Amino acid sequence: MAEDRNLAVTMNTSVTQEQSQSEPIQAQTCIIIHPGSKNLRIGRASDVNPHTILHAIARPRRPKGPLHRDPVLIPTVELSKENKLQVDETYQSMRGTLQSCLRSDGTPRPATSAQQVALANKQCIPIQGSVSKLQYVTKSDVEDYIIGDQVLYAHSADQFNVHFPFRHGDLNIHAGVGGSLSSILADLETIWGHCITNLLEIPKTELKHYRAVLVIPDIYNRLFLKELVGLLLIQLGFGGCFLVQDHVAATFGAGLGAACVVDLGDQKTSVSCVEDALSQRATRIRLDYGGSDITQAFYYLIQRAGFPYKECQPQHPLDGALLTRIKEGYCHLNLDFCGLRDVNFVVERPGVPTLRYHIKIGDELLLAPLGLFNTEVFALTGQDKRGQGQANASGDPEDPHDANYLRETSRRAHKEALENQSTSTASMDPIDNSTNAGGQGEEDLVVDSLAADAATDDQPQQQLLYSLDQAILHSIERCSSDEMKRRMYSCILLVGGGAKFEGLSTWLHNRLLLQIPFQFRPEQTEIIVGPKEMDPSMVAWKGAAIMSCLESAQELWIRPTEWKKIGVRLLRERAPFYW
Numbered sequence: 346m347a348e349d350r351n352l353a354v355t356m357n358t359s360v361t362q363e364q365s366q367s368e369p370i371q372a373q374t375c376i377i378i379h380p381g382s383k384n385l386r387i388g389r390a391s392d393v394n395p396h397t398i399l400h401a402i403a404r405p406r407r408p409k410g411p412l413h414r415d416p417v418l419i420p421t422v423e424l425s426k427e428n429k430l431q432v433d434e435t436y437q438s439m440r441g442t443l444q445s446c447l448r449s450d451g452t453p454r455p456a457t458s459a460q461q462v463a464l465a466n467k468q469c470i471p472i473q474g475s476v477s478k479l480q481y482v483t484k485s486d487v488e489d490y491i492i493g494d495q496v497l498y499a500h501s502a503d504q505f506n507v508h509f510p511f512r513h514g515d516l517n518i519h520a521g522v523g524g525s526l527s528s529i530l531a532d533l534e535t536i537w538g539h540c541i542t543n544l545l546e547i548p549k550t551e552l553k554h555y556r557a558v559l560v561i562p563d564i565y566n567r568l569f570l571k572e573l574v575g576l577l578l579i580q581l582g583f584g585g586c587f588l589v590q591d592h593v594a595a596t597f598g599a600g601l602g603a604a605c606v607v608d609l610g611d612q613k614t615s616v617s618c619v620e621d622a623l624s625q626r627a628t629r630i631r632l633d634y635g636g637s638d639i640t641q642a643f644y645y646l647i648q649r650a651g652f653p654y655k656e657c658q659p660q661h662p663l664d665g666a667l668l669t670r671i672k673e674g675y676c677h678l679n680l681d682f683c684g685l686r687d688v689n690f691v692v693e694r695p696g697v698p699t700l701r702y703h704i705k706i707g708d709e710l711l712l713a714p715l716g717l718f719n720t721e722v723f724a725l726t727g728q729d730k731r732g733q734g735q736a737n738a739s740g741d742p743e744d745p746h747d748a749n750y751l752r753e754t755s756r757r758a759h760k761e762a763l764e765n766q767s768t769s770t771a772s773m774d775p776i777d778n779s780t781n782a783g784g785q786g787e788e789d790l791v792v793d794s795l796a797a798d799a800a801t802d803d804q805p806q807q808q809l810l811y812s813l814d815q816a817i818l819h820s821i822e823r824c825s826s827d828e829m830k831r832r833m834y835s836c837i838l839l840v841g842g843g844a845k846f847e848g849l850s851t852w853l854h855n856r857l858l859l860q861i862p863f864q865f866r867p868e869q870t871e872i873i874v875g876p877k878e879m880d881p882s883m884v885a886w887k888g889a890a891i892m893s894c895l896e897s898a899q900e901l902w903i904r905p906t907e908w909k910k911i912g913v914r915l916l917r918e919r920a921p922f923y924w
């Protein structure tokens with residue numbers, strides 16, 4: 346019911362004349378903010394593309410204060426013997442599969458081995474260039490903080506604390522310094538405020554004339570959302586804001602009414618089914634792996650194939666960024682690319698001569714992204730990786746109609762209904778009594794499920810670490826009707842930077858074709874990456890920009906005055922998603 350109401354809010358184009366006149370839609374005064382675990386995308390709704398920066402901040406460390414440096418790449422872990430064996434066996438079996446693959450013209454595809462690659466790189470000596478003009482940023486260069494890509498150059502000798510406010514697709518709460526909710530909100534205020542002033546060139550004092558749309562994760566934590574609205578309206582001082590889920594925004598960006606949306610980010614992969622601007626709650630899945638895990642898997646593989654840049658330290662920000670660039674430039678899922686391929690890269694560290702490498706890499710380029718379909722290998726970056734679904738709503742002291750209230754009133758109403766039933770049935774024919782017993786059973790079920798809801802408040806539903814194809818199948822299986830399942834199987838939208846691997850859509854298509862249940866098989870399954878030639882990592886941002894200008898979105902805006910007065914209840918009433 347609540348979902349239907351919100352659907353009406355989002356899609357309703359019959360905003361009253363008065364409202365639309367009083368609030369003209371001006372794309373230049375709408376700022377769209379899409380924060381990610383690695384990247385921040387920010388820009389005016391009227392911009393063709395947003396500014397994309399590393400979503401990180403470095404702050405000078407206090408003398409003798411605690412040190413905390415969030416890594417650029419998700420770190421690898423010490424593998425147990427069994428896990429190491431499992432990872433190696435999985436790669437071995439993947440290599441075996443590649444050996445039996447055909448190219449698109451039907452000819453056998455020659456596979457490469459790690460030994461072949463190691464042999465080809467044995468003689469590789471890097472070419473030394475001139476001394477790099479890059480410089481590390483030191484404490485004396487900085488007044489308060491460093492933001493964005495500059496953070497990669499924050500002096501390594503423990504002068505700075507480095508924070509990424511988002512990790513694994515959600516706020517990066519941790520027990521270390523800078524890991525509390527208030528510290529993270531302070532970091533976000535600084536980073537976003539800095540971008541607005543310096544990249545968008547809007548003075549902070551002017552923000553009351555601007556509105557913000559915040560793109561939030563599909564699976565969200567209500568407490569965090571409440572704080573983020575406060576950050577936009579009170580701390581940053583925007584004149585209005587609304588929140589939109591990234592998957593819903595992606596369907597707007599792609600111009601689709603219904604799609605199973607798959608977001609391949611840096612540290613998470615999320616899937617959900619969206620129809621008419623609503624992400625179906627039961628279909629939401631977030632998995633603990635993304636592009637960063639693929640980069641680490643790639644490094645693991647090339648190390649075993651004699652990677653000649655022996656000094657590489659993936660935990661060093663500049664090497665982490667270098668490995669990421671090589672992955673982005675060369676890794677693929679295209680079976681027509683085979684044999685040893687030339688890979689060129691330059692190692693550049695401030696103040697020392699650059700080193701240019703020309704090396705060969707073989708099937709490692711394909712095996713690394715194939716981890717998306719063989720998730721056992723992601724044990725490399727964590728042996729307890731999981732998936733999760735949307736947590737149930739919990740109580741909020743500021744919201745008199747919070748989930749607890751709804752649960753209580755449902756229980757009371759249920760009890761009264763039962764009492765009424767028993768008095769009325771007492772005077773009835775015993776045959777009718779038995780009919781009522783059946784009805785009562787049904788209502789008990791409702792109460793049971795409400796009780797179960799209470800038991801799982803705030804606890805994200807734990808799920809298995811599905812592979813990409815399994816996650817899509819599981820998500821679609823949870824759609825409420827067969828018709829919807831059919832629609833979702835016919836249109837799968839891939840977004841996020843990780844969707845850019847060449848050949849990913851064909852690979853996924855082939856995997857899914859074999860597994861879609863016969864009765865739901867659509868005439869055609871379309872897998873869309875980069876709709877309308879858009880960069881897949883910008884689709885959600887674009888969608889939010891489009892939404893902000895729709896007349897139907899005008900009733901979603903939350904104003905600072907009403908937020909101060911009414912608070913979180915406004916989100917229940919206005920959010921374009923089930924609160």
Ligand SMILES: Nc1ncnc2c1ncn2[C@@H]1O[C@H](COP(=O)(O)OP(=O)(O)OP(=O)(O)O)[C@@H](O)[C@H]1O
Nearest residue numbers: 381382383384514610611612613636841842843845
């Ligand atoms: N051409 C490419 N090929 C493969 N991967 C790419 C390419 N370009 C970017 N990526 C990867 O995409 C990821 C970043 O994607 P995106 O910006 O969508 O993530 P994010 O929003 O910051 O993170 P998250 O969604 O996990 O919160 C990085 O891991 C990056 O290496």
